[in-house]
Amino acid sequence: MFGKGKTCHFAAVPERYLAECNLVVLGVMGSGKSALTVKFLTKRFISEYDPNLEDIYSSEEMIDHQPVMVKVMDTADQDGPVNCERYLSWASGFMVVYSIDNMQSFKGCQRYLEALALHRKALHLDVPVLLLGNKVDMERHRQVSKSEGASLAARFGGQFYEVSACLDFLSVQRVFHDAVREVRREADRSPLSSPPLCRGEDRGPLVGISSAHTFTTPCFKELPAPATAKLITVKSSRAQSKRRAPTLTLLKGFKIF
Numbered sequence: 001m002f003g004k005g006k007t008c009h010f011a012a013v014p015e016r017y018l019a020e021c022n023l024v025v026l027g028v029m030g031s032g033k034s035a036l037t038v039k040f041l042t043k044r045f046i047s048e049y050d051p052n053l054e055d056i057y058s059s060e061e062m063i064d065h066q067p068v069m070v071k072v073m074d075t076a077d078q079d080g081p082v083n084c085e086r087y088l089s090w091a092s093g094f095m096v097v098y099s100i101d102n103m104q105s106f107k108g109c110q111r112y113l114e115a116l117a118l119h120r121k122a123l124h125l126d127v128p129v130l131l132l133g134n135k136v137d138m139e140r141h142r143q144v145s146k147s148e149g150a151s152l153a154a155r156f157g158g159q160f161y162e163v164s165a166c167l168d169f170l171s172v173q174r175v176f177h178d179a180v181r182e183v184r185r186e187a188d189r190s191p192l193s194s195p196p197l198c199r200g201e202d203r204g205p206l207v208g209i210s211s212a213h214t215f216t217t218p219c220f221k222e223l224p225a226p227a228t229a230k231l232i233t234v235k236s237s238r239a240q241s242k243r244r245a246p247t248l249t250l251l252k253g254f255k256i257f
């Protein structure tokens with residue numbers, strides 16, 4: 001069983017002007033959504049988790065010399081894309097995950113891509129979508145070729161990556177940072193049509209919050225309140241040494257090894 005989430009603070013960054021980017025991680029059960037999310041947030045790989053926990057976690061990141069509050073919603077769909085409303089209007093960008101050693105997960109992620117394409121078409125939005133083939137460390141059990149992944153991503157106009165939640169942190173971090181870059185690019189391209197990147201004026205708590213923005217179209221709506229999460233704060237010497245974050249705020253339920 002596990003949960004996750006953290007926040008870190010850059011002393012030099014004026015809090016009012018921190019942009020916010022809401023990333024939603026989608027995919028069938030077992031594809032590695034939680035493992036990737038936790039790896040990004042804590043640099044650690046977890047192998048036990050509660051598959052029913054769905055939460056939003058925050059991390060202040062410095063990406064291309066610009067601070068951004070990255071909020072990651074780790075979803076827990078049981079049966080593919082159902083009740084998508086909870087994240088469709090909230091998201092700045094989507095990361096759709098499958099496992100390269102599981103063809104079913106690859107087929108499952110196509111359903112997510114189709115649902116997102118319909119949503120984008122209906123609302124005339126170009127919310128960035130990244131396709132992630134996870135578990136590349138399981139190469140010997142590979143069922144989905146790299147070219148299959150790349151062509152699926154191209155079909156839906158998304159970036160494609162192969163990663164592993166249990167290998168190096170930097171590759172996973174790069175994927176999340178690239179997602180933010182995509183969101184920024186999209187915001188630059190169409191700043192007036194529902195900009196996906198927000199400027200937070202009010203930090204508020206980590207989960208279950210709404211926030212005011214300087215953009216005319218609000219893109220950061222009421223967040224779904226996780227029922228099970230409790231905020232706890234722990235010190236992480238690793239985080240302190242490698243990142244600028246003095247503190248990690250974790251959601252109870254994480255099991256970190």
Ligand SMILES: Nc1nc2c(ncn2[C@@H]2O[C@H](COP(=O)(O)OP(=O)(O)OP(=O)(O)O)[C@@H](O)[C@H]2O)c(=O)[nH]1
Nearest residue numbers: 029030031032033034035047049051135164165166
């Ligand atoms: N070898 C390997 N195992 C992984 C990797 N990522 C996740 N796993 C394992 O795959 C299983 C599922 O990972 P999760 O992160 O819980 O998958 P999920 O998509 O969040 O699954 P649900 O919570 O059920 O929706 C766990 O046993 C993980 O330890 C990876 O990159 N490599």
